[in-house]
Amino acid sequence: MRIIGVEVAGGAPVFTGALPHGADPHRLAWELGYRIVRPLSASGSAPDLTLTVQVGRHGRSSALQAPRTRSIDPDLDLSGEATPVVRQRLAAYGIVLSERGLLATQFSDRTAVPGLWGLPGGGIDPGESPSRALVREVVEESGQELEISHLLDIQTDHWIGRSPSRVVEDFHAVRIIYAASCPTPTDPVVHDHGGTTAAAAWVPLDGWTRVAWSSGARALLDRHLRELSRSGLVPR
Incomplete structure (x- = not known):
């Protein structure tokens, strides 16, 4: 994956290059002397x-620091394992709103x-764009049809642990x-049986904080949901 930083939309790049394994775009930009204001586009496949x-x-200290690696399994013993498989997974996810709430x-x-x-969301298949991947994944995971509004954020994690197939991975x-948004919400149905999605549901916007979210999802919702819920994505 390639990352390009510009100070104004359509302007000349101030930095460009591949996103290294384990790196976070926000941290990478900071170390180059910049802060990310907002994502503009995700193009290609x-x-x-x-x-x-x-x-x-940002005009602050930008000393280089090595990317942090954390294990999702504190009991993972690598002494008898082969070298972890290095894997960078590109995925697309959505904060999807409807008159029924948050998907x-x-x-x-x-x-x-x-x-x-x-x-909702998941891995981007080879030759697939991020937006198409999100539309496909939402149908597979919930049976909902959606309309993408805009690119919202970029989030990364880096850990060593076991994949669903039990392979030990150095996973980025x-x-x-x-x-x-979903203009015509229905009762969610998971069509991708046997995968990583057990269920899907519409969560009322006045009760979303009572749901047991993953840390990554909670961070994104804390950052964006209030503004999105006021932006017109939810039909009145």
């Missing part, structure tokens, strides 16, 4: 995606966080986040 972000100079998906027991809730999750 996997694995050759380009993320363009608007940046501004949420529950993690299955094939994941490290079974029973917790997250945002790169999540492209969109704002979207």
Whole structure:
């Protein structure tokens, strides 16, 4: 995945390059002397995606620091294992709103966080754009048809742990986040049986904080949901 930083939309890049394994775009930009103001576009198709972000100079210390790695399994013993497989996974997720509330998906027991809730979405297939991946994943995970509004955020995680297939991976999750709406919401139905989604539901906007969210989903909702709920994405 390639990342480009510009100070104004359509302007000349102030930095450009591949996103290294384990790196976070916000941290990478900071170390180059910039803060990310907002993402502008996610173009191309996997694995050759380009993320363009608007940046501004921060004028603070930008000493380089090594990316942090954390394990999702504190009991994981690597002494008898082969070297972890290095994997960077590009994925697209959405904060999807409708007159019925916020669309949420529950993690299955094939994941490290079974029973917790997250945002709908998933991996971007080779040759697929992030927006198309989100539309496909939402249908597979909930049976809902959505309309994408705009690119909202970029989120990453980096850990060493076991995949759903039990392979030990040095895993770098790169999540492209969109704002979207569902004009004709129905009762959610999971069509991708046996995968990482156990259930899907519409969560009322006045009760979303009482849901047991994954840490990544909760961080995104804390940052964006209030503004989105006032923006007109939800029909009145």
